[in-house]
Amino acid sequence: MKIAVVGAGIAGLSCAEVLQAQGHVVEVFDKGRGAGGRMATRRVASAAGEIAFDHGAQYFTARDPAFAAMVERWRSEDVVAHWPSAGDDAWVGTPGMNAVVKAMAQRFDVHWNSRVETIRRVGAGWALDPLSDATFDAVVVAIPAEQAAVLLEAPDATMATAARACSSAPCWTAMVAFHQRVAIAADIVKQSGIIGWAARNSAKPGRGGPEAWVIQGSPQWSRDHLEDAQSDVVDALLAALAAEAIDPLPEPILRIGHRWRYARVAAGDAGALWNDAARIGAVGDWLLAPRVESAWLSGRKLAERIGAAHA
Known part of the structure; x- marks a missing residue:
């Protein structure tokens, strides 16, 4: 079959890899500028x-x-490395988390840069609007549940309902750099005050700078402050990090905020959804x-x- 995969995160690309190995013709679409998603x-x-x-x-x-076998392959290709600070079984992409998806x-x-707004029936196939006139025998939606619910509503309302039932907690994130080392002994701070997680990113394997x-x-603090100004959020998270340090924080040379509306999901147990009659x-x-x-x-x-149904 000719199959479209909407979403080039790890779920969509994992699916695409196996489908391609089965002999299907696979095209992948993603609204982003490059690989990464939530990785x-x-x-x-x-200036530094x-x-x-x-x-x-x-x-x-x-x-x-x-x-685990896949991760071992990535390790042999220098795509991942152990990060003991986060646990004996913790891995990170190298030189960045997005290395795996890349x-x-x-x-x-x-x-x-290809945002799919509608999945539309065309004869026995599907079109992805507004991208092109191409049609596909099947479509796989590989995006966060809240976004998947919108795309799935027309082709499969039952799947859309399942997606709407899976809510995600938001996460405000601050990215801050300094000329000097911050006076916190550990590389990780967990669940302290308004901080859910903080990490010395430059200490991860393969990093520098x-x-x-x-x-x-x-999650709760991020939800309570979801619509706050980015600068105010960064101020609050920096103050929380400062409370963990034994000395005042150095003056930041860079500070950026990012709001993840869909971060940690309350997942179901279906594993995957497939409507073979509609091929969605x-x-x-x-x-x-x-x-x-x-x-x-x-x-x-x-x-x-899909492979079992269309061998």
Whole structure:
């Protein structure tokens, strides 16, 4: 079949890899400018040189045997490395978290900057509006549940209902860099005051450059302050980080805020969704568990289901 995958995150690309191996013709579309999604890495030019921040997922684990084998392959390709500070089973992409998604995306000619607004029936196939006149035999939706619900409403209202039932907690994130080391002994701060997670990003494997911190607000605090001005949010998160330090924070040389409206999902247990009669499917961590590994497994589960139905 000719299959469109909407979303070039780890779930969509995992699904696309297996579908392509099965012999299907796969095209991948993503609204972003490049690989990353919630495994994003922000690189910013500064007077101190380029500074990188993993401002989405901070690390991932590999507990499923199939995913562990995949991670071992990435390790051999220098795409990932252990990060002991986050745990014995913690991995990060190198030189940034988005390295994993970038490596997966290289196997496809991904259509970046391609926002799909409607999935429309055309004869026995599907069109992705407003992108092109091309039609597809099947479509896989691989985006956050709240966004998937909108796209799935016309082709499969039942799937759309399932997507709407999976809500995600927001997360405000501050990215801050300094000329000097911050006076916090550990590289990680967890669940302290309004901080859900903070990490010395520059201490992760394969990183360099100036002292760089990513500070993520707790889910409830982020929800309470979702519409606050970015500068006010960064001020609050910096103050919370300062409370963890034994000396005053150095003057920041760079400070940026980012609001994730859909961060940590309250996931279901379906694994993946597939309507074989309509040839519409959905994948993502919202169908399994709020982990990078779960997103990868969800994509693989759907591809295997499609392969069994269309061998």
